[in-house]
Amino acid sequence: MNNSMKLSLSTEISKSNNVGIVSHLNPDGDNIGSILALGISLEKLGKTVTILKSDYVPNDLLFLPYVNKIIKVEDDLKFDILFVLDSSDPERLGDNKRYLSNSGIVVNIDHHISNTNFGNINIVDSKASSTSEIIFKLIEELELPLDENVATCIYAGISTDTGRFMYENVTSSTHIIVSKLLDTGIDAYYINKKLYQNRSLERTKLFIEVVGTTKLLCDNKVSIAKVTLENLSKTNAKPEDSDGIVEFLRDTETVEVSVLLKEITTSLTRVSIRTKDYVDANKICSHFGGGGHLRAAGCTIEKSIDESENLIIEVIKNYI
Ligand code: 5GP
Ligand code: MN
Numbered sequence: 001m002n003n004s005m006k007l008s009l010s011t012e013i014s015k016s017n018n019v020g021i022v023s024h025l026n027p028d029g030d031n032i033g034s035i036l037a038l039g040i041s042l043e044k045l046g047k048t049v050t051i052l053k054s055d056y057v058p059n060d061l062l063f064l065p066y067v068n069k070i071i072k073v074e075d076d077l078k079f080d081i082l083f084v085l086d087s088s089d090p091e092r093l094g095d096n097k098r099y100l101s102n103s104g105i106v107v108n109i110d111h112h113i114s115n116t117n118f119g120n121i122n123i124v125d126s127k128a129s130s131t132s133e134i135i136f137k138l139i140e141e142l143e144l145p146l147d148e149n150v151a152t153c154i155y156a157g158i159s160t161d162t163g164r165f166m167y168e169n170v171t172s173s174t175h176i177i178v179s180k181l182l183d184t185g186i187d188a189y190y191i192n193k194k195l196y197q198n199r200s201l202e203r204t205k206l207f208i209e210v211v212g213t214t215k216l217l218c219d220n221k222v223s224i225a226k227v228t229l230e231n232l233s234k235t236n237a238k239p240e241d242s243d244g245i246v247e248f249l250r251d252t253e254t255v256e257v258s259v260l261l262k263e264i265t266t267s268l269t270r271v272s273i274r275t276k277d278y279v280d281a282n283k284i285c286s287h288f289g290g291g292g293h294l295r296a297a298g299c300t301i302e303k304s305i306d307e308s309e310n311l312i313i314e315v316i317k318n319y320i
Contacts, residue, residue, distance in 0.1 A: 001123055001141060009121055010142050012105055013042075016080030020099055022052040023085045024092035026240070026270070026298075029195065032061045032070070033157025034085045034109075034131040037139075037150045040066055044145035050077060054096045058240050063194040064156060065149035079103040084119060086131035088112035088291050109134055111169075113282050114291030126293075129169040132157025136177050151184040155191055163247065164196070167295060203244075206237035210245055210260075217313065218320050220254040224313070226305055227262045239264070250274040257281075257316055261305050269301045269308035279319045287315050 001009075021039050023031040039051045053072045061067065082103035084090075087110060090097045100106055100118070108119025111128040128134050132154045139146050158178065162170050165178075182188060206227070214225045227242045235241075242262055249258035257279050262270040271288070273281040274296050281297035288311075290299020301308040 001138065005121065005123065006141055009107065009123075009138075012081055012107070012121070013045075013047075013142070016104065017048055018078070018080045019047045019049045020052060020077065020079035020082040020103060021049065021085065022054060022082065022087075022093055022096045022099060024087040025055045025094045027055055027058060027061075028243070029058075029061060029160025030130045030132050030157040031086045032057060032064060032067070033153045033155075033160070034135045035070065035083075036064055036066055037132060037135050037153035037157065038083060038085065039069060040153065041139055041144045041146065041150050044147070050079070052096050052099065054094050056240065058243065059200060060195055060198055061156065063191075064153055076102055081105050081107060083107045083109060085109050085135070086111070088114045089116045090118055109138070111293075112291060113293055114286065114297075127169070127171075129167070129171070129174045130158050130161035132161065133174060133177060136181070140180075146184065148184050148186050151181040151186045152191060155181045155186055155188065156195060159192070160195065169293075200237075200241065202235055202237040203241040205235040206231060206241050207245060207248075209235055210242065211248065214249060216255075218317065220252075221256045221320050222259070222313070222316055223249040223252060223255045223257070224259045224261070224309065225249055226309065227260065228305060229263050239270075246272045246274050250276060256320060257284075259309075259312060259316070261309055261312070263305040264300075266304055267302060269303060269305045270298065271301060271308065271312060272296075272298050273312075279316075284312070284315055284319060288312075 019042050021035045023035050035051050039049045043049045051070045053070045082099055106119040107121045109123045113126040115124045136154050209231050210225050210227050246258050246260035256276050258274045260272045275281045282292050285297035285299040288299040288301050
């Protein structure tokens with residue numbers, strides 16, 4: 001963040017009382033972690049904060065402090081300032097997109113390469129490991145309140161978006177930030193157990209069911225699996241219980257691209273893509289109006305799961 005941006009953001013925060021915070025559909029740890037961290041910090045500063053719920057909160061994030069502050073709002077509230085976090089474009093907000101035109105100023109804070117700079121102030125750094133990392137820097141630079149609760153949420157956001165500090169988006173700055181988070185007194189072992197050793201039985205059953213159907217294509221460079229509505233009903237799992245499968249598919253030695261197709265309805269499919277070395281996941285998903293990062297992206301295709309599979313394979317073949 002350069003000095004003029006810092007100044008204008010700092011001025012806007014001091015001028016405003018009524019703060020809204022929102023993030024994307026199909027939430028992950030960075031989404032929930034960053035909105036809670038900023039929300040808790042600004043509330044400690046004395047602001048009236050509303051954290052808008054765009055979608056469900058995943059089970060493994062329900063332990064985060066103040067998670068019940070993420071609320072579904074039916075009335076059209078007006079905010080002096082609206083922070084949109086971890087969201088590459090307004091469509092990602094679902095119904096909460098309406099708050100963009102209902103707010104005095106929109107601050108867009110994100111690390112997606114596909115971000116459209118839709119805010120009045122845009123703090124977009126595609127090199128940052130996570131939006132949570134950007135939020136930490138902002139809290140530090142603007143001298144906003146930081147406590148164990150804020151730090152717990154930021155730790156969860158960074159850890160989940162870096163694949164537990166594994167991906168190429170991890171820098172020395174990421175580790176320095178984590179060191180500062182640990183110094184606030186957070187219990188990292190507790191956070192890690194909650195995040196990674198707490199899978200529901202339904203989720204484990206879904207994993208076993210789905211991974212067994214994996215197909216390997218293009219000289220074993222492409223790995224594809226499908227989560228059908230039948231898989232979900234058989235295992236009593238929810239659609240979000242498929243989180244983690246696409247990373248498992250990626251982790252085979254020969255695999256460069258992994259794809260998980262999720263049947264939402266008989267004519268609507270969600271796609272998650274992960275890549276390892278040279279294929280740009282964001283490019284593949286942008287063919288279908290989606291986006292994300294170089295190594296992780298997603299899109300929605302208005303076709304059946306089988307038709308979507310064929311379409312996505314055709315596109316991947318051009319990049320492999
Ligand atoms: P996931 O596969 O976990 O749903 O998403 C991987 C990454 O791509 C996340 O950073 C997510 O925000 C982004 N992403 C997923 N779906 C979409 C989409 O439909 N549009 C855009 N622009 N980004 C997406
Ligand atoms: Mn993120």
